[in-house]
Amino acid sequence: MSRKRDKLNALAPEMLTVTKLGHDGRGIAHRADGKLVFVDGALPGEDVLVKLGNLHKKYDEGRAIEVLNASPDRVAAPCVHFGVCGGCSLQHMSRQAQLDLKQSVLAEQLKHFGGIEPLEWLPPLVSESNSYRRKARMGVRYVIKKEKLLVGFRERQASFLAELDSCVVMDPRLGLSITAFRELINGLAARDHIPQIEVAAGDELDGVAPVALVFRHMIDLSDSDRQALIDFCAERGWQCYLQPGNYDTVHKVWPVDGPDRLAYELPFPAANGADLRLAFHPNDFTQVNADINRQMLPLALELLETSAEHRVLDLFCGLGNFTLPLATKAREVVGVEGSEAMVRRGQENATANGLSNVSFYSHDLTKDIASQPWAALGFDRVLIDPPRSGALEILPHIVSLKPQRVVYVSCNPATLARDAGELAKAGYVLLKAGIMDMFTHTTHVESIAVFEKRA
Template sequence: MKEFEATITDLAHDGRGVARIDGKTVFVSGALLGEQVRLGIRKRHRNFDEAETLEVLVRSPHRVDPRCAHFGQCGGCSLQHLDAPAQIEAKQRVLADNFARIGKVVPQRWLEPLTDAPWGYRRKGRLSVRAVAKKGRVLVGFREESNPRFVADIAHCEVVHPSLGGKIGRLAELIGSMDAANDIPQIEFAAGDDVVALVFRHLKPLSEGDTLALIAFGQAHGFAIYLQPGGVSSVRPLWPEQPRLAFRLPAGEGVADVELEFQPLDFVQVNAGMNRRMLARTLELLDPRPADRVLDLFCGLGNFTLPIARRVAEVAGVEGEHGLVERAAANAVRNGIANASFHVANLFEDQRGSAWARAAWDKILLDPPRAGAEQVLEYLPRKGTDRIVYVSCHPASLARDAGLLVQRHGFKLAAAGVMDMFPHTAHVESIALFER
């Protein structure tokens, strides 16, 4: 490994430090902005190199000791060595840079960053499983930071839901004791307000002993156990017979809460506390009025749709996955909401012929996946829409779409800000308000 000394001049979008050596960009894991480090080159590429920090020679004032003993090996977090205010500042810089560089736009005002509890926040995720002959045991965890082909050797996780985070080592011991130790590649987890579900993917039928061992583990630790022998549609509960996953959302002061039931592999926002704060900010920016008609695109289970419905005349949610739409509609009925309709549509294809796309909407909410909403903006918003709130999980696609809304559709970028949905990671979640 070739070693150099270098000064870190920037943080990359993935949280690695950026240095230049002999005119070539080097991405340095474990290094922070302003630090001088001794680094070792790990991989060479034509236009850049990748390196790891061997020694910090001049320490950043924002460097802190990571809380997790597995930091640096496990790839689940990349910023535990950076204090919380500096993490937020770095994410704001990423968002501002994307707006300026990609969208050629600047918000009229910056929103105060949204933050919540930085530990034990992850209620949804996937743990990899690997039986390692050389170690003589099973590993359960996230992928290694330096080599994603390998599973990190961890016993606990500080960011996973507290009921599970301290029991990852026990999960590994459980699978190591099973006949199917080599045939379980992953475990997905999903936490409702009252129940945490574990979904065991298994490549071969389980023996009676393995089934009983899983049931006993669920009973001992209070987990709902699901089995997944095939694709997503094959997921079935093992114990108890009919587990119920659900979470409540406050619709606002003086407005009744809503409760959303979901299945363990459904998309839900990973951070429950931040989801509630994000909902409050969304309602604040959308400013729903009793006479409003609101369109919620990429609506999922109705995470935003149903709380909005409590405040407006009509709301329509549109989503591409049939199962989510069915559960959103069932959640509306369960909550006694009659002014919300749900529609199945692939929003990455032209939907301008759909009745919901031709209708008049006062306000639109966009909450797309990483790819953004570029295809939707080919035919929406129509002239009657005067306000759009855009919730984004990828700053580059938000910036691109902001440019389209401002330069093509006659909107102004009235406000924007970051939301720390994934503390200690470089992931940037953000929200933006567009006004006609």
Template sequence: MSRAHENTRRKTPAGAPEPSASAELEVDALDLEAQGVARREDGKVVFIEGALPSERVTASVYRRKHQFEQATLTAVLRESSQRVRPACPHFGLHEGACGGCKMQHLHPAAQVAVKQRVLEDNLSRLGRVRPERMLRPIEGPAWGYRDRGRLSVRYVHKKGEVLVGFHERRSRYVADMRECHVLPPHVSALLLPLRALIGAMEACQTLPQIELAVGDGVTALVLRHMEPLGAADLQRLRAFAQVHGVQWWLQPKGPDSVHLLDEAAAIPLSYRLPEFGIVMPFRPTDFTQVNAHINRVLVQRALGLLDVQPHERAIDWFCGLGNFSLPLATRAREVLGVEGSEALVERSRQNYRLNAGARGVFGPLAPTRFVARNLFEMTPEQLAADGAAEKWLVDPPREGAHALVQALAGLCRAPVPGWAPPRRIVYVSCNPATLARDAGVLVHEAGYRCVAAGAVNMFPHTAHVESMAQFEYAG
């Protein structure tokens, strides 16, 4: 494929040594970044992009450190039985390859097994926790699953062309993408039309990104623009929306500036949790899960593990829009949702009111209250003030819930009158390292058992590991 960049491309990252002569290596494992892990005869670890466990390969080193080296695969001498042909022509190790995926060369079932092992290793090594049982991993469609995404836009002066897509592997450049197999097919089909649209706009040089959000029946595109858009450009956007059936949102400044191009006839973005009779409206810049299919299964499993009874109170920590809170309200006596963002708390309240007023055959929702609080500064005193609850759902960002579990451990060691530890906690995680850290606190300091844990393949073909764990109070 011809290159669309205006400068001479580097063969190696900035500051890296020139590739060394290829060395033969045996690959033993796969790391968190989907790199093959090998050892030289002197014991030095080599991380090899594109290599898989059990393979014998040759690799070219592009980065040397005292304790490890990073290398790129140059040839496979003995191939893994799990190696498959990537579906996407933009995936690979070649110059300009898209960096959106890292595992398309590994069979999807093997990807899930790797992520399950990553979870187990983190729990054991970082948290000194061994789950009593491993849950079957949650899996879903391997392709066309990505309902959220941030597409970079770049106008290339030398070629007079526009690129729209993900960044290249280990690069700030935008990949020359013409299709994407992890995006929904109808979104993948928009990549070339979007290039043509942006290229025709007067503001083509000041449009850095397009954010994607797919709801049930609505595809929203958020255009970031660094200067006001003229009437002709706005008309081009409207014509594109009419032809391709999308909804344009504009972002002139920060996330709070996002607004619909045309408010009048816009269909609200939303997704459904049909098992609970819940509809969740959202804005395209709100946090929602990337994979709608997996999210539905995730919510079902989390509530199944939590097993909330009609007489019990439940707390949903880091509740966001109410993705777990509202389903919990179909089961519990009372629900408290706690979130750091006041804007998200207000939207969760709106979502509760919307669903509470339209239950029909699903029955009423339990009384539910949402509050905004900095959960990274939680104290035992604040935790006690929130009251006792039999069941907790914890769904933090990548930083984890360390302050929360530390506060819980403090109260478990020195309980206050009228408060009791939750009998069961389900922790949903997007970072196995912080889950393992927090699991260690729950098990070794707060008196909990780790009853079960399992991986969630929210992002097929990437190295991202989602997971969940169930804890029972044993103190």
């Protein structure tokens, strides 16, 4: 054992008073000498007994091993694995306290990085706090010391897999199947060479398998192993995929016939009057929280103030999650995405829904878009849903198109704030902003903002 670890173990637990929360959900306290301490599992106003875990020059880190007086915001975690599994970090906090934390993070980031605040705050979008996650990548590992196969997520602040038998935040079709996944893999000859399972669930729709499993394998599977995976999925009416290499090697092995797609519906009319139906591959990016997604789309269209006279640009459009609903309201919609595979998926979805006023293009969205043929007529409205890195490179090109309104959907409040500041410099006013609780029980902040060109 290292001297550093010996020193840590020799330290007696300290009683600390938590004054506030950090953006990562950890409590913030100070030791007797004034040194800052980040305390895992503690809430503001609580006196907690803290076991220090990492000592640094300017701050220390620890975890609460006993709560001496509980905050009114403290609740019993709904999952028996909370505190060990690293998938969730806020299950000890009431739902309202979680929302308040995320709201404060967004407000602070807008002010700090963008020097800006909205004229109006939107009420948060919320859904059921559990059973919401319909996609995940689960690790698989046989642990010799435990003589046990583990399937699930990493332990909190560690690289080891947590020992799970269920997950309350996942779609029950997935979260209640972890034990079955473990038993399946444990019975394979290739047990030690299957590092992960990608799981995805769509809507329960006629003619579409509702769940798909993608098994990553590092060696060729025997015929019996391959058949065991197929039988497991076939018994449940699920799709089975194998992945022997990178994502390009993913291929469906069950069912043999039929489309290799899942699907979900949205409350917007297709050409035949039915709800829009969007097909997706299990490895495609989709919003993991179906209920929040169904609330987010009408809100985005409302904020854009889209009408039948407008030409709308949807950047980072993916498979058409925003593009197709926009096409039910606007004169014309152009969706642009860096991935050619997603562009094909988007166009297939538009065709399947009978929407002829929408087109998709593949383009590097760090480069100029104003010079592209599809941008020649300009756009009245722009919707943007960039990755965590934000949209800094493309903002000047958006501004050059002179849209009257821009709706920005963000998965990173820091880059949203930075980009909001740039839009403000270009003459846009931040009218409204708000959070969307896409990832309940985590510190992940999803948000939406609308900007209008100053007259």
